[in-house]
Amino acid sequence: MRPRLALLPVLAAALALAGCPRLDPMNRQPKAKPYRAAPGAGGALGMRAPPEGTVPHGQLLPLEVATGLGPDGKAVAVSPVPVDAKLLARGRARFNVICAACHGVLGDGESQVALNMSLRRPPSLHQFRDVPDGHVFRVMSEGFGLMPSYAAELAVEDRWAIVAYVRALQLSQFATLDQVPPEARGKLEQEGR
Numbered sequence: 001m002r003p004r005l006a007l008l009p010v011l012a013a014a015l016a017l018a019g020c021p022r023l024d025p026m027n028r029q030p031k032a033k034p035y036r037a038a039p040g041a042g043g044a045l046g047m048r049a050p051p052e053g054t055v056p057h058g059q060l061l062p063l064e065v066a067t068g069l070g071p072d073g074k075a076v077a078v079s080p081v082p083v084d085a086k087l088l089a090r091g092r093a094r095f096n097v098i099c100a101a102c103h104g105v106l107g108d109g110e111s112q113v114a115l116n117m118s119l120r121r122p123p124s125l126h127q128f129r130d131v132p133d134g135h136v137f138r139v140m141s142e143g144f145g146l147m148p149s150y151a152a153e154l155a156v157e158d159r160w161a162i163v164a165y166v167r168a169l170q171l172s173q174f175a176t177l178d179q180v181p182p183e184a185r186g187k188l189e190q191e192g193r
């Protein structure tokens with residue numbers, strides 16, 4: 001029984017030394033540390049500026065697409081993403097899942113969730129027909145007022161798809177008969193009788 005008790009201090013010391021940073025081979029290997037001279041770099045600091053023309057990880061998209069801002073720092077007027085039927089379909093699907101609960105299926109701010117909001121109801125998206133597309137994108141990305149950011153839930157491409165769909169909703173709710181294509185105008189005139 002005594003030999004086992006005699007091993008306890010030795011075992012405790014071995015465990016304590018196992019976590020000692022001086023014995024860790026990772027701490028002894030040569031490596032560059034910020035604000036210190038890098039080994040083999042002739043005295044240059046370990047923290048250096050990236051080479052000219054490189055693209056940082058996670059910013060492979062053009063600035064306008066990734067942020068909704070132009071080179072002048074203002075919201076882009078028109079979406080930098082080309083709009084087609086596939087993009088609109090994706091925008092509609094994501095809008096119905098993420099946005100319609102508060103802003104309504106038509107984007108008019110009429111929904112059951114909106115009716116139960118006590119502080120302030122979500123605005124109708126049709127009020128924002130004159131704001132740049134980049135502004136709508138940035139509101140989804142950063143939030144605005146009581147609306148939180150949806151950047152974690154919506155990829156950049158999905159946010160631009162929703163911008164395109166919101167523009168289609170705005171157009172559909174406020175289009176004049178002159179803006180309707182001739183082949184669909186006849187059908188609308190017949191339904192209006």
